[in-house]
């Protein structure tokens with residue numbers, strides 16, 4: 001059972017190696033993907049005894065803390081989020097991501113959003129206030145059955161693709177984060193993303209050792225090998241180039 005705790009955060013805007021800052025309105029993520037890299041360190045870091053996916057700390061003072069930090073911060077790109085999904089189901093109740101975005105838009109801090117949730121559609125009105133923003137949906141496979149196995153609590157692939165389509169047609173730059181590459185069909189995936197994204201990022205499963213047992217259980221040993229990732233990557237690149245789609249490979 002999910003344990004939700006309201007907490008007071010000391011800091012919201014933190015330095016990041018990937019963007020200038022990262023912002024996590026929640027500690028923990030109820031979406032609970034089997035391969036989540038955050039599960040490898042966040043439980044220990046957050047002092048929780050519950051399993052990853054079974055706890056979420058809600059940073060109820062997020063807006064006040066962020067405002068104070070932004071008063072002193074040098075302008076830079078803010079990544080939302082690095083170790084949680086900013087649109088996990090609790091966001092529908094707490095609206096922390098929305099409040100933080102409003103403040104960031106007021107001050108025109110560039111933002112990069114990454115989520116698996118269609119709840120992101122709620123905030124299109126705020127996205128439109130930004131001069132610089134990118135909104136991305138993580139889409140790891142074209143295959144709904146595979147997505148349900150690895151990401152059982154996430155919205156369907158169809159819902160994510162549809163969210164990208166709506167955001168893109170609202171004039172907001174979008175990207176698909178295709179990572180970690182889960183078993184699927186790269187040709188069908190490229191076809192589904194065409195016309196809905198400005199860029200595609202491709203990454204492999206980086207912590208295979210942590211999900212090895214799960215792949216074995218499903219009889220998917222071949223799909224966790226370097227060879228599989230290389231072949232999938234080559235086929236996906238071919239399809240994206242054929243369609244003149246922008247992409248970046250991260251492995």
Ligand code: SF4
Pocket residue numbers: 029030031032033035036037038083084085116
């Ligand atoms: S949505 Fe992202 S942060 Fe949440 S469990 Fe899945 S991979 Fe981890």
